[in-house]
Amino acid sequence: MLRFALTRFVSLTLSLLIASLVIFAVIEVIPGDPARYMLGINASEDAVAALREQLGLNDSLALRYLDWLGGMLTGDFGLSYTYKVPVSELVMQRLWVSLPLALYALALSTLIAIPVGLIAAARRGSAADYSIMGATQLGIAVPNFWFAMLLVLIFAVTLRWFSAGGFPGWDAGFWLGVKSLTLPAFALALPQASILARVMRSALIETLGEDYIRTARAKGLSRRQATVRHALRNAMIPVLTIIGLQFSFLLAGAIIIENVFYLPGLGRLIFQGITQRDLIVVESLVMLLVFAVILVTFLVDVAYAAVDPRLRRGR
Amino acid sequence: MTKLFTTAAAVALMAGTALAQQDTITVGMQLEPPNLDPTGGAAAAIDEVVYANIFEGLTRFGPDGSIQPALASEWEVSEDGTVYTFTLRDGVSFHDGTAMDAEDVVFSLNRARAEDSTNAQKALFAGITEVEAVDPLTVRVTLSEPNGNFPFNMAWGDAVIVAEETIEQAATTPIGTGPFTFTEWVQGDHVTISRNENYWGEAPALATATFKFIADGNAAFAAMMAGDIDVFPVFPAPELVSQFEADPRFTVIEGSTEGETILAMNNAVAPLDDVKVREAISHAINRQEIIDGAMFGYGTPIGTHFAPHNPDYVDLTETSNYDPEAAKALLAEAGAEGLSLRLMLPPPTYARRGGEIIAAQLREVGIETEITNLEWAQWLEQVFTGKDFDLTIVSHTEPADINIYARPDYYFQYDNADFQALIADLAVESDPEARAAMNKEAQETIANDFVNAYLFQLAKVGVANANIEGLWENAPTQANDLTDVRWTE
Numbered sequence: 159m160l161r162f163a164l165t166r167f168v169s170l171t172l173s174l175l176i177a178s179l180v181i182f183a184v185i186e187v188i189p190g191d192p193a194r195y196m197l198g199i200n201a202s203e204d205a206v207a208a209l210r211e212q213l214g215l216n217d218s219l220a221l222r223y224l225d226w227l228g229g230m231l232t233g234d235f236g237l238s239y240t241y242k243v244p245v246s247e248l249v250m251q252r253l254w255v256s257l258p259l260a261l262y263a264l265a266l267s268t269l270i271a272i273p274v275g276l277i278a279a280a281r282r283g284s285a286a287d288y289s290i291m292g293a294t295q296l297g298i299a300v301p302n303f304w305f306a307m308l309l310v311l312i313f314a315v316t317l318r319w320f321s322a323g324g325f326p327g328w329d330a331g332f333w334l335g336v337k338s339l340t341l342p343a344f345a346l347a348l349p350q351a352s353i354l355a356r357v358m359r360s361a362l363i364e365t366l367g368e369d370y371i372r373t374a375r376a377k378g379l380s381r382r383q384a385t386v387r388h389a390l391r392n393a394m395i396p397v398l399t400i401i402g403l404q405f406s407f408l409l410a411g412a413i414i415i416e417n418v419f420y421l422p423g424l425g426r427l428i429f430q431g432i433t434q435r436d437l438i439v440v441e442s443l444v445m446l447l448v449f450a451v452i453l454v455t456f457l458v459d460v461a462y463a464a465v466d467p468r469l470r471r472g473r
Numbered sequence: 474m475t476k477l478f479t480t481a482a483a484v485a486l487m488a489g490t491a492l493a494q495q496d497t498i499t500v501g502m503q504l505e506p507p508n509l510d511p512t513g514g515a516a517a518a519i520d521e522v523v524y525a526n527i528f529e530g531l532t533r534f535g536p537d538g539s540i541q542p543a544l545a546s547e548w549e550v551s552e553d554g555t556v557y558t559f560t561l562r563d564g565v566s567f568h569d570g571t572a573m574d575a576e577d578v579v580f581s582l583n584r585a586r587a588e589d590s591t592n593a594q595k596a597l598f599a600g601i602t603e604v605e606a607v608d609p610l611t612v613r614v615t616l617s618e619p620n621g622n623f624p625f626n627m628a629w630g631d632a633v634i635v636a637e638e639t640i641e642q643a644a645t646t647p648i649g650t651g652p653f654t655f656t657e658w659v660q661g662d663h664v665t666i667s668r669n670e671n672y673w674g675e676a677p678a679l680a681t682a683t684f685k686f687i688a689d690g691n692a693a694f695a696a697m698m699a700g701d702i703d704v705f706p707v708f709p710a711p712e713l714v715s716q717f718e719a720d721p722r723f724t725v726i727e728g729s730t731e732g733e734t735i736l737a738m739n740n741a742v743a744p745l746d747d748v749k750v751r752e753a754i755s756h757a758i759n760r761q762e763i764i765d766g767a768m769f770g771y772g773t774p775i776g777t778h779f780a781p782h783n784p785d786y787v788d789l790t791e792t793s794n795y796d797p798e799a800a801k802a803l804l805a806e807a808g809a810e811g812l813s814l815r816l817m818l819p820p821p822t823y824a825r826r827g828g829e830i831i832a833a834q835l836r837e838v839g840i841e842t843e844i845t846n847l848e849w850a851q852w853l854e855q856v857f858t859g860k861d862f863d864l865t866i867v868s869h870t871e872p873a874d875i876n877i878y879a880r881p882d883y884y885f886q887y888d889n890a891d892f893q894a895l896i897a898d899l900a901v902e903s904d905p906e907a908r909a910a911m912n913k914e915a916q917e918t919i920a921n922d923f924v925n926a927y928l929f930q931l932a933k934v935g936v937a938n939a940n941i942e943g944l945w946e947n948a949p950t951q952a953n954d955l956t957d958v959r960w961t962e
Contacts, residue, residue, distance in 0.1 A: 198515025422661020
């Protein structure tokens with residue numbers, strides 16, 4: 159067991175190290191000088207040179223890589239070139255928007271998808287099944303930014319129940335924060351829920367055809383009991399995989415929705431960092447996301463074991 | 474009686490809330506400033522928050538672009554034009570309570586011109602040889618040669634007066650002398666500023682102002698419509714402005730900017746080193762079509778690198794009028810038929826949309842273009858610094874910047890010794906009439922040399938709640954001066 163944990167740890171560290179090397183290399187080779195970007199087209203050459211010196215851009219690549227890596231190990235992510243504040247501070251601020259938003263959207267998507275998928279599978283071939291399948295097809299096809307704009311037009315511009323976007327900060331009050339994340343969370347959750355519901359349905363239909371379900375029914379369990387007690391649990395594995403993938407996507411990939419609702423989230427920070435050549439912010443942020451994805455994958459593995467005792471023995 | 478009283482109280486309460494609402498404002502901006510230190514970066518968004526609100530210079534731009542006294546109540550120039558003596562206002566203090574005096578001016582100017590200075594407009598301070606504090610309220614600036622433009626240079630956001638003790642923190646907590654003090658910055662979302670009760674001038678009507686950052690045009694539209702934003706001084710989506718025009722709740726403010734939008738040509742490489750080819754390209758361009766197609770009708774055609782609202786402006790659009798036949802003849806004359814040129818486009822809509830239209834117009838006269846879309850950082854590296862381009866579209870937003878044509882290593886690489894001499898003379902000339910004549914000559918020279926194809930003056934199209942007054946109509950510099958802004962009802 160200890161050996162298993164150790165190999166797991168080594169491979170995790172190696173993945174992170176390789177990721178850091180790739181991220182650093184890729185970001186450093188994209189053209190564009192951060193100092194020139196900051197000072198604009200009227201700046202004199204010596205002002206640009208002075209800023210490059212100040213930002214440490216004249217050091218060798220290897221030195222800068224080691225500096226960055228060493229800093230991260232000690233929890234110091236460096237100072238943003240453009241914002242002039244510590245990257246960790248910048249990321250933490252954004253994380254407090256992106257993480258709750260991702261969790262909110264994920265909760266909505268799961269709460270919608272599981273019962274819907276269950277109904278569709280249990281009533282396979284019925285009118286309910288067909289309309290659910292049609293609706294989810296639509297949910298996947300509709301781009302989420304378009305759905306987001308529709309939500310804004312209805313609930314912000316016409317009804318004025320919500321503001322059209324922005325995030326007042328958690329200091330302004332918990333419910334205000336939740337309220338401002340509600341429309342974005344729905345916009346994000348719709349396509350995710352549609353995908354999840356379809357996965358749920360097909361996984362459930364498959365397990366409902368298994369021998370052990372027939373056995374359970376033969377033992378005298380009702381259809382509902384057999385579904386809930388035996389089929390549902392077994393159908394959860396693909397669903398959990400999808401949920402894990404979706405969470406990673408929601409954390410980093412909500413950039414378009416963040417733009418529609420002008421939310422100060424991680425996606426927009428990465429985007430701004432790239433356009434402004436705030437290399438250190440981009441590098442640290444991408445690294446953090448890699449770490450998050452690896453962590454989520456690990457947690458999903460653990461969750462597999464929780465629903466499927468066979469996986470616990472680690473074969 | 475009780476009922477009446479309750480009603481009265483309710484009315485009073487409502488009036489109270491109404492009044493309370495009337496001294497705050499939410500201003501929309503497309504881009505968030507990267508930091509709030511105007512002396513350390515070129516991003517327009519910095520000045521759009523802090524200029525005239527938080528920081529002030531010795532002089533300042535008025536809404537019409539004129540140079541007005543700010544922290545210096547008056548100034549004198551020596552006979553030979555090399556010594557400027559500024560008299561500072563008495564009783565001015567920084568937001569942290571410390572007094573602003575001559576030492577702060579000496580520090581600010583010396584810091585900006587120092588060798589390791591990272592000021593984006595370092596050229597503004599280039600002629601200074603010495604800055605002295607004569608007494609706490611008098612500063613003497615000595616220049617190496619006369620510079621009639623010096624008070625103008627001191628009005629820029631890059632030349633504001635800062636305090637030595639607080640400048641290091643200015644990126645995140647700016648401390649200036651202006652009518653508003655910095656309150657908070659929720660990065661990615663908003664910056665809030667509040668009325669400075671100890672302001673040396675007349676205190677502003679607004680108690681607080683919030684700058685909110687909305688990059689997307691559709692989101693900006695929704696935020697205005699939902700009432701989340703009171704004013705969007707530069708509205709990011711011109712195609713949606715007509716909907717505000719039709720709505721009585723809003724006013725549309727159309728003004729001019731200092732942004733000469735040009736199709737820049739690489740004067741140093743063939744075939745664009747041939748003036749005939751450049752002339753042909755200038756005649757191939759239909760300006761109005763670009764203004765209508767790319768800017769939805771907002772913008773003024775220009776024929777040279779000068780702002781039309783400037784009194785010294787000369788209308789030279791006829792020199793390079795739309796004449797495709799003439800363009801074809803010139804190309805034939807130059808032996809440059811069947812040209813293929815690279816057109817590099819930075820991100821702004823004027824460039825991306827304008828580029829498509831220009832490509833079509835050039836095709837009409839037999840010039841093929843290969844369009845490459847670049848991000849700003851790439852554009853700066855490849856086009857601006859590397860000079861690896863044939864054509865590009867960009868708006869030059871600095872005020873009175875015709876002097877860039879006197880820099881032979883500037884990205885479009887125009888090298889004309891006569892023009893350089895003219896600009897050198899202009900820099901030391903302080904007689905307004907002589908300056909006007911020189912400005913005219915400069916405009917004509919670059920128009921007749923067809924250095925670049927001059928397209929249009931970028932318009933400033935803003936949208937505001939109809940009950941707000943006191944906003945700047947034009948943008949003589951990139952600023953949102955909120956000093957005189959108030960709600961009318």
